[in-house]
Amino acid sequence: MHMKEFKIKWGMVIDIDKCTGCGACMVACQVENNIAPMTKKDPYNYVQALTKDRDDADNKLRTLTWMNVYELSNGKSFPEHEVAYLPRPCMQCGNPACVPVCPVVATDKNEEGGIVSQIYPRCIGCRYCMAACPYHARYFNWWDPLWPEGMDKQLSPAVSPRPRGVVEKCNFCHTRYAKAKDQARENGEDPMNLAEGAYVPACAEICPSGAITFGDLNNPEHKVHELAKSPHAFRLLEKLGLHPQVYYMSKREWVRKQGDNYNAGDKH
């Protein structure tokens, strides 16, 4: 399969040995990207209003978590048991499985930086892309985004709320990228050569454990460039050949094995 090459390739190296699973990144992502809290009632969905309340917030298939932290277990019994947490944003694959299946080109990978886009007004909600993404990084708006009274008084200016029927996903906080480039232009700097830290997504910025390192994988001056080559680095389901721009690191072998468990063929 032909893979587009980019001069700039934004990526993450997530150190699983540092993530405590606290969830701050998930909350920060929801606030940044205007993901509405899961309210029970939807007064505008007339049919639904007649039938039942909206899904429970703990129905993980019906709620939106662009950033989702998975719990891993080494599968051993007490006291040999070990646990680890794996934060999963969109992998921004070099060779995305979702892009070619979209019948209306609502998702694409063609902008410098290599972020897989999602154009909400184009999305017709067929959800082919969701079926295609092996990382379950895409979410369908089963419900309209509704904030409890007053809570929508001021939303994040980063991105418009998406209506029911649209697929959405992590875009590495794309507005922050645009802003960083504008800032660079204003400062007379090269927007195509941003310094480390000029563009940081919300999740990486808030993480108290410093588990998420973000930068341009192609830029030797960015930390991720070297980190991605560490002997402890790996990518999820590497063998699928989707070339994710998100790397993980762990010194624990069992964690690395589970990250690429498509050979083993079983869920954990």
Place this chain on the structure above:
Amino acid sequence: MGFDRRTFIQLSVGGTVGILFTPVLWKALDDVSIWTQNWPWIPRLKYGALEDQPAVSKLCDSGCAVKVRKVAGSAFGTEGNEDSPLSKGGICPICANAVQVMRNPNRVKGPMKKVGEAFEPITWEDAKSMVADKLAAAKGKVAFISGDQTGTANEVFSGFLAGIGSEDYLQMPCDMQAASRAYNGVMGGTGQVAYDLENSDFVLLAGADAMESWGPTVANQKAFAATHPTGEKPTAIYMLASPVQTRTASVVDAWIPVPEEGMATFLLGVAYHLIRAGKYAGAADFGSFRSMIMDAYAPGKVEAAIGVKGADTAALAKQLLAASDPIVVPGGTSVATATAAFAVNMLLGSLRKVSEFPKVIQSAMSTSERMSKDLLTWVNKGAAPAVAMVYEANPAYSLPDDFKAGFVVSFATEWDETAAKADLVLPNAFTFERFDDMQNPYGIGKQTYSVGVPVCRPTLDVMASTDFILDVAASMGINLGFDSFAEVIAAKAEAVGADFDEASGGQYEGSYSSARASVLGASVLSRAAAPVRGNGAVVLAPYSQLIVGSQNVATTPNAPCVISTNVLKGGTLVAMMCSATAKKIGVSDESKIKLSGGNGEAAALVKINEGVLPGAVAVPLGLGHTVGDEFSKGVGDNVYKILTVRSEAATGATVWTGSTVNVAKM
């Protein structure tokens, strides 16, 4: 985990190979939702100038130094404050959602008084005279319950309480209290014990879930991050001793399964090896401490009492001895555990403290004085004050036992169980709408002070409770020396030496000093350290996660989707246990059970988790609210109500370690 071959096959079936070339300017398109998707009920974005304002967010126990993000002058989120010595740019999951909490329709919208069973609005002026009258009539039979561990607000309230002739200033039970009572009480020290995680090369977390819910979690995570640079060799070893593999356990170098009620015994078992290796502490009772340890805490005895092998405590002691800057960090409300941990730190020469900042209200209590009274002991002795005032706390929800008072004043910002029970609800301004500060959050390694100024204009009829009390004090002729809390804060910042300005707040960072305790607490430990357990079928191992909430703050609006299904599933709380325990009590994964103990029952779903000590059941605190918004009310059950409260021998501290419950299948 959901990555498997089946999803791969879905991909090959659904995927068409090839690349579609459509150069789209999707950034520009993002906000052009002008077509069918643009329903009127979907909120539109408002644009304007962006700004960040430094503030303190006092939602979590230790508080987060944040920046409030605004667009066109209106707040929409929080981000970390890189300049803060406390949070260094990180935020906890509660404070990450702070603006949404501020805008929650569950906020108390104005002062309310109870008439019959319902509430009716009252003016602030009437509320002031009502409180003044009630207090005058109470003749000193007044109690103040505070859940604020760090604020100078406590000086206003405790100074005022002294003015009306009461000493019943009661702090909500917390780890800080246990540490203060151990160090300042049992051991005869002065100050607040400090844990310099940043510069320690060996950290033993003895029940302290430091990366999730203990102390200043963000500062702890930052210290962990600094000593574990990504892609480089770590400069410190972290170990966790606890009954459950909490989230902290996922990143530490080793987890040592130790029952909560056995933590003091475990630590004294470690002390045994340290003393055998020749360690000494310059304390008056070192001789009796040593003989107690040699007699009662030899490896065989420790193993018999708590199941931890002598070889394990020996290996741990060896690592502590080899480290150049080791530290032991106790968790929980047991004064015995804190004393044992501090004794071990003294043997290692690593017990440190920070001094309290000077008071600005002279009649107020110092921090250690505030921490000295035990709320539940006071409740269970049958205290029935004529008036009880509750600030930044929700005792009706989070105390295992009920408290009684003739007239309850709640300063709640949001409706909660205590407010619903109160006679008068006087909404405190939200943390971003008032002056507030954080002095030495318990757990930090150095003196730190952060002060925040109001950065959001209140949209509801609220008032800073500090200002309310200053006004009431003035009307009752009690002179606290200040007319407004803004003045108190300015004076405090000056006394501390912080660089403070009225527009952006300020901060101060000092240092620690080595702690001096006169005794190791041998006489107390000899009676208090042995594990005490109830008679129920399984021991409860309650744990907290900030994403679920805290003692005081219920689950925040964006948190429900983020809470793990190992904590809450289908609206029912999850009880985790290892397969050995499940087998013993005859349950399996997904079994529906009822846990009964303490003053109540809780329904739960069983989840097998091999990271739980055999015989124990791990359950989350913070669920099961009966008052609140749709994100917390009626979600799961309240574990505080199934805890069994007991008074710890010799220390008199209220503890619930070793609480047991009986299990029935549903």
